[in-house]
Amino acid sequence: MPPARDDLHLLLFAGGAVVLAGVAVAVLLVASTGRDGGSTPQKPQPFEAGLASNVEDSVREEGPYYIPDPFGGDDSIVFALEDGEVVALAVNQSDLPNCSVKWKDQFDRFACGDRRFQSEELERFEVTVPKAGPDKGILIIDVRKRLPAPTLSAG
Incomplete structure (x- = not known):
């Protein structure tokens, strides 16, 4: 028996929510650590x-x-x-x-x-x-x- 139409919508919605949550976590990680992965200055300084x-x-x-x-x-x-x-x-x-x-x-x-x-x-x-x-x-x-x-x- 094929899945009900409501089940497909629920699966698609849940899958989309998981993908969006993953993207949000990635954005937060990049924003909190900086694009270069840390806060070490590129040029020497005291x-x-x-x-x-x-x-x-x-x-x-x-x-x-x-x-x-x-x-x-x-x-x-x-x-x-x-x-x-x-x-x-x-x-x-x-x-x-x-x-x-x-x-x-x-x-x-x-x-x-x-x-x-x-x-x-x-x-x-x-x-x-x-x-x-x-x-x-x-x-x-x-x-x-x-x-x-x-x-x-x-x-």
């Missing part, structure tokens, strides 16, 4: 790396540590301490193409291939920690501002 005191404590207790470029580029960072202050060392040094700087505990130095470095010999990014205002105490890194290694700029 970013907050956390409370400066927390980053300093982590480096002091665990040693230098790596964070990937938050903008998806080649400006990854290794946080280290120099004279008790946090520095954001560039993983990719301009004078060392195709080589990424890494911390090596066994040497108590940074390494790139067979070469060893102290942090003062490496390029870094500008670091600021505001003393007042809404960003007070926040470690702000600007990967647009690459600074020379202090030992190279001093000599």
Whole structure:
């Protein structure tokens, strides 16, 4: 026995409602996450790396540590301490193409291939920690501002 006409209308209506609900959910997901799937800026800009005191404590207790470029580029960072202050060392040094700087505990130095470095010999990014205002105490890194290694700029 074929389905009754009222049953067909009910099935078509229910199917259409399911499709519309799916489209509505998809639209809400796209609208809430943005078209690019997130809120990461496309161009590098200063970013907050956390409370400066927390980053300093982590480096002091665990040693230098790596964070990937938050903008998806080649400006990854290794946080280290120099004279008790946090520095954001560039993983990719301009004078060392195709080589990424890494911390090596066994040497108590940074390494790139067979070469060893102290942090003062490496390029870094500008670091600021505001003393007042809404960003007070926040470690702000600007990967647009690459600074020379202090030992190279001093000599």
